[in-house]
């Protein structure tokens with residue numbers, strides 16, 4: 412059975428109302444946006460991130476993660492879909508240096524803080540290979556809904572196999588509880604491929620024997 416503990420719960424994040432307020436429904440996504448280039452992260456406000464720079468918003472996340480997942484400075488930590496690596500940077504600043512991040516976006520990785528850039532790899536999760544029972548903590552925040560179902564069917568068991576303690580996984584996923592919410596998400600960010608309800612996600616990961624933390628986040632409601 413999976414749990415819902417969320418180390419990100421107090422980290423600065425847009426509320427559904429704020430997202431609704433700034434979103435630009437008539438916007439047509441460029442190729443650069445759709446391939447997670449500069450337009451995706453640092454385009455004009457109201458479109459995707461609308462600018463994403465380091466502001467320390469994840470500084471409290473590390474403390475919570477260490478407590479929840481019993482991490483020590485030498486723990487091996489992997490983030491799937493790390494973008495600019497700002498969460499891993501917080502681990503690094505607290506002397507957790509056994510870190511790895513993977514993201515498909517070359518732009519995001521090239522925009523990451525220099526001290527951690529060598530720990531980040533530009534790679535797609537769709538053909539990822541991970542070693543067995545290697546990581547002390549694997550997390551992925553708001554990334555899995557950007558993958559198609561067949562990739563997810565391959566990836567979830569891979570993650571479970573690759574972590575040493577099976578409950579030391581945190582997946583944060585964007586969910587839609589109605590077709591209205593799903594349309595809103597897709598017009599806000601058409602790079603989403605698997606927009607489903609929280610019940611769907613819970614059943615999906617459970618079908619692979621997932622016992623980590625699954626946090627379902629509604630972007631619009």
Ligand SMILES: C[S@@+](CC[C@H](N)C(=O)[O-])C[C@H]1O[C@@H](n2cnc3c(N)ncnc32)[C@H](O)[C@@H]1O
Pocket residue numbers: 447491492493494495513514515516519534535536537551552553554557558
């Ligand atoms: C909504 S962003 C979340 C980024 C970061 N985890 C955060 O919470 O700020 C989605 C991320 O997934 C990455 N991504 C999308 N498809 C991917 C794939 N097939 N392989 C690896 N990363 C992917 C994007 O480049 C982007 O950084």
